[in-house]
Amino acid sequence: MSPHKTIRVREEGDTMVVSVGGYLNSLLGEEVEKVVRAKLDDGGSRILLNFDGTRLVNSIGISFVIGIVEKVIEREGRLAFCGVSRINRDLFRVTGLAKYVHSFDTEKEALDYLAGNA
Numbered sequence: 001m002s003p004h005k006t007i008r009v010r011e012e013g014d015t016m017v018v019s020v021g022g023y024l025n026s027l028l029g030e031e032v033e034k035v036v037r038a039k040l041d042d043g044g045s046r047i048l049l050n051f052d053g054t055r056l057v058n059s060i061g062i063s064f065v066i067g068i069v070e071k072v073i074e075r076e077g078r079l080a081f082c083g084v085s086r087i088n089r090d091l092f093r094v095t096g097l098a099k100y101v102h103s104f105d106t107e108k109e110a111l112d113y114l115a116g117n118a
Contacts, residue, residue, distance in 0.1 A: 006020075006021040006022055006028075006053075007019065007020055007021065007028065007031055007032055007035065008021070009035050012048075012111055013111075013115060014044075014045075014046050014115070015046040015047070015048050015111055015114045015115070016035075016036075016039045016044055016046065016047055016048070017048045017050055017107070017111075018032055018035055018036065018047065018048065018049050018050065019050040019052065019053060020032060020049060020050065020051055020053065020054045021053030021054065022053065022054065022055065023054075023055055023056050023057075023058070023061075024051075024054050024056070024057040024058065024061035024062075024064070024065070025058050025060055025061050026060040026061070026064075028061065029060060029061045029063070029064030029065070030064065032049070032064060032065075032068065033064050033067055033068055036068050036071065036072075037071060040071060040072070040075050040077065044077070045072075045075060045076070045077035045078060046077060046078045046079075046114045046115075047068070047072055047077060047078070047079045047080075048079075048080050048081075048082060048107065048110050048111060048114060049065075049068070049079070049080075049081050049082075050081075050082050050083050050107055050110075051081060051082070051083045051084045051085070051088060052082070052083030052107075053083075054083075054084075054085070054088065055085070056087065056088070057088050057091055062091065062092075062095055062097075065092075065097065066095070066097065069097060069100050069101055073100065078114050079101050080101060080102050080103070080104060080110040080113055080114050081101055081102070081103040081104070081110070082103065082104045082105065082106060082107045082109065082110040083105075083106075083107065084103050089103060
């Protein structure tokens with residue numbers, strides 16, 4: 001993967017944190033979906049997508065995010081976003097994602113929510 005398209009994955013308690021860097025398009029979206037699907041297949045249910053390093057999400061990237069939301073809902077998991085830029089927050093609102101996923105300014109707020117502490 002090129003340096004313009006990166007993901008970092010780590011565990012914070014029972015939550016998998018996926019930090020998305022660069023431009024969320026088909027290549028990066030596919031990678032994010034793969035790691036989330038693997039976590040769900042392994043029995044995980046709490047996912048945090050950290051968009052701090054994401055400059056822009058294109059139409060194909062948003063389709064991958066919608067797919068992730070659908071998979072988490074199907075598995076009765078919990079999903080949150082954090083670090084979403086204003087333009088991407090507007091995009092999530094227009095596409096309806098904001099109705100299904102809580103978005104937080106900080107990773108700590110999102111982790112507290114996912115852990116049931118918020």
